[in-house]
Amino acid sequence: MKLGLHLAQQTWPNGPAALGSDLARVARTADEAGFEYLSVMDHFFQISGYGPPEHEMLEAWTTLGFLAAHTERVKLLTLVTGVIYRHPGLLAKAATTLDVLSGGRAILGIGAGWNEEESRALGFRFPPMKERFEQLEDALRYVHQMWAEGDEPFTGTHVSAERLLNSPPPIQRPHPPIMIGGSGEKKTLRFVAQYGDICNLLPNADLPRKLEVLKQHCEDVGRDYSEITKTASLRLDTGENGEKTGQLLDELGRLSELGFSVATGWAHGVPDPAVLERFATEVIPAAEKL
Incomplete structure (x- = not known):
């Protein structure tokens, strides 16, 4: 079982003036920790569960x-980009740029989007759900074509383009992995089977059922179910002094038994360096044995 660190909060003790240096330190420590x-997040306002809308929230792809x-x-990835926030050409170019400059470490995390509050607040159009999923399928088809050989035109339901030229191409071949976030059984998991490389499910979902639905979609579209990396979002809470580490490892073991290979989430206490040190010495080595 591998772990992913999700930087869901950026309201840190040293304030915005130190956010750059604090983020750099956390990133280096997480990288070295394994x-x-x-x-x-790809949000413009903080979301409920982590804080009020007024809390700090950096733009995702710049970050x-x-x-x-x-x-x-x-x-490196967004968990996950709302398709309504960027034209798929810009999104494909941003993900390509990240892949090239990081030496092949980009993942495109994408979903249909849900946050009507921040969309309307900043003037983004927030279409009905049906259209958002049409836009999501457009974007998935678009990035696949833009990351393939050639530069032919593209025609989707809501997007058309005359020449999908992408130079330089991404480092990862055939393309950076695509994570599709969400657990909707009719659309989202079908899109994972048809277009995705990674799924991301919430632990409060009926996980065994969701995986069975995904498996059936894979059979329907002729996709090898084992090709898809199964990830779950999870609060990575070891407690103030490590007292919850065993509980967290038990939950990781349960996810591993279900077939998940990655758990990703906010680690309670970040940016405190002691929290990430605990993951480096206690949690990550034990999780790798699951």
């Missing part, structure tokens, strides 16, 4: 470029 993934410069091995 985390497999390092992710950020990933910064994190790439301060790490060497960890994979």
Whole structure:
């Protein structure tokens, strides 16, 4: 079992003026500790569960470029980009740029988007759910084509383009992995089977059922189910002094038995360096044995 560190909060004790140096230190420490993934939200306001909307929230893809410069091995991604926030051409170019400049460590995390509050607040159009999923499929088809050989035109339901030229191409071949976030059985998991490389499910979902649904979608589209990396989002809480480490490892073991190979989430206490040191010495070595 591998772990991913999700930087869900950026309201840290030293304030915005020190956020760059604090982020750089956390990223380097997470990289050296052995985390497999390092992710950020793609939101403009903080979301409930982590704090009020007024708390700090950095723009995701700019932040990933910064994190790439301060790490060497960890994979970098959004968890996950809302498709309504960027034209797929810009998104494909941003992910390609991150992959090139990080030496092949980018993952494209993407979903249909859900945060109507921040969208309307900043003037982004927030389409009905049906259209958001149409846009998601457009974007998935678009990035696959843009990352393939050639530069032919593209025609989707909501997006058309005359020439999908992408120079330089990404380092990872045939393309950077695509993580599709969400657990919707009719659309999202079908898109994972058809277009994705990684799924990301929430632990409060009926995980055995969701995996069975994904397996059936893979059979329906002729996809090898074993090719898809199964990840779950999880609060990585070891307690104030490590008293919850055993409980966390038990939960990781349960996920491993279900077929998940990665758990990614916010580590309670970050940016305290002692928290990440505990993961480096106690949690990550034990998780790797699961």
